[in-house]
Amino acid sequence: xxxxxxxxxxxxxxxxxxxxxxxxxxxxxxxxxxxxxxxxxxxxxxxxxxxxxxxxxxxxxxxxxxxxxxxxxxxxxxxxxxxxxxxxxxxxxxxxxxxxxxxxxxxxxxxxxxxxxxxxxxxxxxxxxxxxxxxxxxxxxxxxxxx
Amino acid sequence: xxxxxxxxxxxxxxxxxxxxxxxxxxxxxxxxxxxxxxxxxxxxxxxxxxxxxxxxxxxxxxxxxxxxxxxxxxxxxxxxxxxxxxxxxxxxxxxxxxxxxxxxxxxxxxxxxxxxxxxxxxxxxxxxxxxxxxxxxxxxxxxxxxx
Amino acid sequence: xxxxxxxxxxxxxxxxxxxxxxxxxxxxxxxxxxxxxxxxxxxxxxxxxxxxxxxxxxxxxxxxxxxxxxxxxxxxxxxxxxxxxxxxxxxxxxxxxxxxxxxxxxxxxxxxxxxxxxxxxxxxxxxxxxxxxxxxxxxxxxxxxxx
Amino acid sequence: xxxxxxxxxxxxxxxxxxxxxxxxxxxxxxxxxxxxxxxxxxxxxxxxxxxxxxxxxxxxxxxxxxxxxxxxxxxxxxxxxxxxxxxxxxxxxxxxxxxxxxxxxxxxxxxxxxxxxxxxxxxxxxxxxxxxxxxxxxxxxxxxxxx
Numbered sequence: 001x002x003x004x005x006x007x008x009x010x011x012x013x014x015x016x017x018x019x020x021x022x023x024x025x026x027x028x029x030x031x032x033x034x035x036x037x038x039x040x041x042x043x044x045x046x047x048x049x050x051x052x053x054x055x056x057x058x059x060x061x062x063x064x065x066x067x068x069x070x071x072x073x074x075x076x077x078x079x080x081x082x083x084x085x086x087x088x089x090x091x092x093x094x095x096x097x098x099x100x101x102x103x104x105x106x107x108x109x110x111x112x113x114x115x116x117x118x119x120x121x122x123x124x125x126x127x128x129x130x131x132x133x134x135x136x137x138x139x140x141x142x143x144x145x146x147x
Numbered sequence: 148x149x150x151x152x153x154x155x156x157x158x159x160x161x162x163x164x165x166x167x168x169x170x171x172x173x174x175x176x177x178x179x180x181x182x183x184x185x186x187x188x189x190x191x192x193x194x195x196x197x198x199x200x201x202x203x204x205x206x207x208x209x210x211x212x213x214x215x216x217x218x219x220x221x222x223x224x225x226x227x228x229x230x231x232x233x234x235x236x237x238x239x240x241x242x243x244x245x246x247x248x249x250x251x252x253x254x255x256x257x258x259x260x261x262x263x264x265x266x267x268x269x270x271x272x273x274x275x276x277x278x279x280x281x282x283x284x285x286x287x288x289x290x291x292x293x294x
Numbered sequence: 295x296x297x298x299x300x301x302x303x304x305x306x307x308x309x310x311x312x313x314x315x316x317x318x319x320x321x322x323x324x325x326x327x328x329x330x331x332x333x334x335x336x337x338x339x340x341x342x343x344x345x346x347x348x349x350x351x352x353x354x355x356x357x358x359x360x361x362x363x364x365x366x367x368x369x370x371x372x373x374x375x376x377x378x379x380x381x382x383x384x385x386x387x388x389x390x391x392x393x394x395x396x397x398x399x400x401x402x403x404x405x406x407x408x409x410x411x412x413x414x415x416x417x418x419x420x421x422x423x424x425x426x427x428x429x430x431x432x433x434x435x436x437x438x439x440x441x
Numbered sequence: 442x443x444x445x446x447x448x449x450x451x452x453x454x455x456x457x458x459x460x461x462x463x464x465x466x467x468x469x470x471x472x473x474x475x476x477x478x479x480x481x482x483x484x485x486x487x488x489x490x491x492x493x494x495x496x497x498x499x500x501x502x503x504x505x506x507x508x509x510x511x512x513x514x515x516x517x518x519x520x521x522x523x524x525x526x527x528x529x530x531x532x533x534x535x536x537x538x539x540x541x542x543x544x545x546x547x548x549x550x551x552x553x554x555x556x557x558x559x560x561x562x563x564x565x566x567x568x569x570x571x572x573x574x575x576x577x578x579x580x581x582x583x584x585x586x587x588x
Contacts, residue, residue: 057208057212057231057234058205058208058209058212061204061205061208061209061212061234062205062208065204065205065208083238084204084238085237085238085406085428086235086236086237086238086380086428087204087208087235087236088233088234088235088236088382088529088573089233089234089235090232090233090547090548090555090573090575091230091231091232091233092547092548092555093548106531106533106568106571107531107533107534107568111405111430112379112430114531114533114571116557116571127547127548130547130555130557130573132529132531132571132573134379134380134428134531136405136406232553232575233527233575235382235426235529237400237401237408237426237428239400239401239408240401253384253386253421253424254384254386254387254421258552258577259526259577261384261386261424263410263424274400274401277400277408277410277426279382279384279424279426281384281526281527281575283552283553351502351506351525351528352499352502352503352506355498355499355502355503355506355528356499356502359498359499359502377532378498378532379531379532380529380530380531380532381498381502381529381530382527382528382529382530383527383528383529384526384527385524385525385526385527
């Protein structure tokens with residue numbers, strides 16, 4: 001399991017803008033990408049809010065799923081068909097304002113990748129949610145990656 | 148843990164339209180509500196889709212969270228502040244077209260409620276995702292419920 | 295995903311006694327096996343108990359893991375190397391006396407199998423725990439199965 | 442959520458030996474305890490092994506549950522009735538030899554505590570499993586703690 005980046009932050013962002021335009025709409029931005037780690041921030045808008053001004057659970061799920069998808073993508077190359085098979089999320093405290101997700105690659109196997117994600121309020125660094133996610137990597141990974 | 152409905156499907160729908168207008172925008176509809184069980188269907192629109200026409204993971208998370216939130220709400224009464232503490236979702240197969248979520252209340256305690264949710268493609272009844280969710284019920288439940 | 299049994303309850307029990315003698319020591323017994331479903335019961339002994347007479351969490355985890363492993367095994371044949379990749383368990387209520395686990399196969403894919411497991415007190419049928427589990431199926435499944 | 446230790450490693454170990462003698466039998470040992478973090482190591486014996494010499498899933502579940510229970514206990518004081526409500530575990534790689542679990546307290550609320558646990562092979566520091574666990578803290582926490 002020697003992890004190695006296959007794409008830069010700019011390449012990942014450009015690829016997502018091409019194949020997942022709706023994801024681009026969420027307002028995600030890669031703040032940092034290094035071997036095994038990524039930081040993705042998200043500007044919170046009215047559509048993400050619940051009564052009382054809290055960010056909705058689905059919004060945090062989306063950020064967790066996106067950050068971990070991007071870290072997997074950056075390490076396996078352009079395999080648009082890698083799919084989330086499991087995501088477990090614990091909601092820890094009430095989020096406030098813009099969020100940042102730090103995702104770590106726990107495993108990068110031939111068939112499965114496993115990530116851990118911490119989501120914090122950007123201003124205060126308070127932990128608001130914690131997730132783990134598993135991705136299934138398609139068998140034709142090498143073929144796809146070389147296209 | 149004797150479960151008993153506190154609200155009808157119409158009351159639940161009306162309450163959600165009042166306090167969670169954004170949720171109402173998702174196009175959810177309660178198809179059936181009985182003690183311990185709810186069926187919530189969702190019309191799929193372009194914004195929910197991923198490349199290849201598949202419904203996005205966040206869309207299915209949202210449906211799972213919403214269906215289980217509604218079944219909890221229907222059994223504890225108008226407690227808008229009940230919050231999701233954990234949601235674990237397994238993505239099973241590629242969804243097609245409109246979806247329906249069947250949520251079952253596994254536990255309705257004083258402090259925690261636990262639900263199990265199966266999401267199926269409405270046309271084919273194929274299982275596309277399965278989730279479990281836990282909700283924390285605020286201590287002032289009786290007071291809130293009597294307002 | 296057309297599920298079909300490859301082994302009978304007796305064949306599954308015999309195989310486990312051969313390759314997992316320690317599992318046999320737990321006192322598990324297959325009560326019922328049919329396509330997509332299994333019931334496994336467990337006699338509770340002192341070693342499984344916690345203060346207050348409650349069955350320990352690890353004991354219920356073991357039962358959940360075992361029941362879902364057996365239902366996967368019964369459908370894929372003798373593949374001793376199938377491995378648990380994820381198990382999520384919710385503890386619902388205090389168990390009393392002997393337990394029974396009902397496991398359902400939610401997915402039987404080429405690479406992954408997903409199960410849902412309900413654990414009940416045998417005497418009262420009260421739900422005490424609920425779990426979902428994912429198994430990775432080795433690539434050489436057909437070869438292994440034919441040995 | 443200001444976390445503060447209520448017990449030392451010795452006090453925690455002594456308390457467990459008193460109230461959970463069966464847990465003491467597992468061969469767990471607290472290697473380190475500080476605010477918000479604990480390291481618990483486990484000597485692997487034959488009873489924990491599966492065919493091929495791998496440590497069983499239930500053994501790793503037990504270690505994850507125990508390490509996170511101990512870190513909660515150390516921060517809330519002697520509340521023997523705190524109970525696991527959810528545990529999600531991902532099995533990452535094949536374990537070898539003795540194990541060590543590093544548990545971090547993600548949340549210490551009035552009613553719920555959430556922990557993250559990494560389990561590694563002690564000799565190689567390779568990650569073998571990762572878990573998150575939630576504990577319900579009984580309402581009479583202060584009373585219990587002062588006994």
